[in-house]
Amino acid sequence: GLLQKYMDIEYSDDRIEYLINAGWQNGMFMHIPDKSRIRLTIENVSNASYSFAMKDVIIIGDDSDVEIQCSDTNYGDGNGVQGRNIYIFMGKRSKLVYSRIQDKSMSVRGATFMKVHMDDFSEATIFHTDHGFEHSILSTESYQYGTGTKYEVRGASFTDNDQQADIRDSTVQIGTGTVSNIIIRGIVKGKSVTMQRGNIDLREESKKSQGYYDTRILLLSKEAFANTKPALLINNNDTKSKPASAISD
Numbered sequence: 001g002l003l004q005k006y007m008d009i010e011y012s013d014d015r016i017e018y019l020i021n022a023g024w025q026n027g028m029f030m031h032i033p034d035k036s037r038i039r040l041t042i043e044n045v046s047n048a049s050y051s052f053a054m055k056d057v058i059i060i061g062d063d064s065d066v067e068i069q070c071s072d073t074n075y076g077d078g079n080g081v082q083g084r085n086i087y088i089f090m091g092k093r094s095k096l097v098y099s100r101i102q103d104k105s106m107s108v109r110g111a112t113f114m115k116v117h118m119d120d121f122s123e124a125t126i127f128h129t130d131h132g133f134e135h136s137i138l139s140t141e142s143y144q145y146g147t148g149t150k151y152e153v154r155g156a157s158f159t160d161n162d163q164q165a166d167i168r169d170s171t172v173q174i175g176t177g178t179v180s181n182i183i184i185r186g187i188v189k190g191k192s193v194t195m196q197r198g199n200i201d202l203r204e205e206s207k208k209s210q211g212y213y214d215t216r217i218l219l220l221s222k223e224a225f226a227n228t229k230p231a232l233l234i235n236n237n238d239t240k241s242k243p244a245s246a247i248s249d
Contacts, residue, residue: 016137019083020084021055026052028042028054029056036064038066042069043070043071044073047075048074048076048107049076054083058089060090062092063091068098072103074132084113094122095122098127102130108132109136117142118142122146126152128154133163143171143174144206151178152181158186165195168197173206176209177208181211184198185215185216188218190224193226194224196217196227196229199233200231206235211241214244215246
């Protein structure tokens with residue numbers, strides 16, 4: 001029943017995310033029962049020459065408290081294309097802290113899409129640190145369906161040489177009394193390029209909610225390039241929301 005309910009649903013609204021789902025061959029399925037307290041460390045180590053598409057599905061039961069530390073690294077030489085989709089479903093009053101470090105080989109290209117689906121009074125905190133990949137996409141997004149949900153992202157990226165990074169962090173606030181905070185930092189060196197963008201999407205029914213988006217990038221080279229595009233999509237007047245964006249040498 002769980003496999004049919006969660007594993008076969010395609011939550012894809014990006015072409016690359018859809019392709020990963022269409023071609024996935026491996027990954028992880030995790031079901032955490034109600035009222036559990038779990039601490040996990042996950043190490044994903046892959047051959048740099050391999051290309052693959054993976055899908056992870058994590059289901060967190062009601063009133064559970066979960067902490068996951070995940071690292072993605074490579075060994076060997078090669079220029080593989082590596083994709084991973086991560087879908088997290090949170091039960092009522094559940095709590096999650098998900099910390100991810102990506103330090104792949106500089107010759108590898110990759111894309112990671114994470115989506116968190118939140119029920120009433122659930123709380124999620126996402127930490128992500130990105131350093132590797134020649135060309136990379138990282139997208140995190142929450143769907144705050146429930147009442148009183150709290151979602152926070154804190155991210156840092158580091159690019160050098162000819163790297164290109166596309167960092168996207170967004171939330172869709174649907175329930176009433178929801179809170180979101182997205183705080184992203186970047187360091188850009190060499191001839192590398194970093195894009196930071198994302199949305200705070202407050203839907204019409206999300207009354208008495210608040211959302212904050214803050215992105216800042218430090219340039220350490222005259223040839224480096226960076227851009228930020230935070231956006232507020234506010235569909236009701238009973239909210240508090242603000243963006244902040246800065247690029248500095």
